[in-house]
Amino acid sequence: MVWGIANCTSIISIPFGIRHFKLAGLALFPVGKTIVTREMAQAVRNNGACAALATIIRSWRSLPQLEPSGPASPPDPC
Structure with a gap:
């Protein structure tokens, strides 16, 4: 989550931050x-x-x- 927030601080790396959040959700709740x-x-x-x-x-x-x-x-x- 920290890297997702860090990536969202720059306009260029916002897509990478969003991807970090999606992957974090998959890692935390993989069921289903x-x-x-x-x-x-x-x-x-x-x-x-x-x-x-x-x-x-x-x-x-x-x-x-x-x-x-x-x-x-x-x-x-x-």
Whole structure:
């Protein structure tokens, strides 16, 4: 909070002071907060929850697919 107040003393650094206050609120009361990407936040603002769900599904599809390795073989006794 002290750095937020210090940053608000100069006109140039007021945006940084505001960001300090937002981050301080997140650090003090993290319950109920969800951190999302900018794309996700923009999709929710523009199109609502359906676009956000579509963005999540698209991001899951872009993850690398893991192939099953099959059953584990017992170690060689030799």
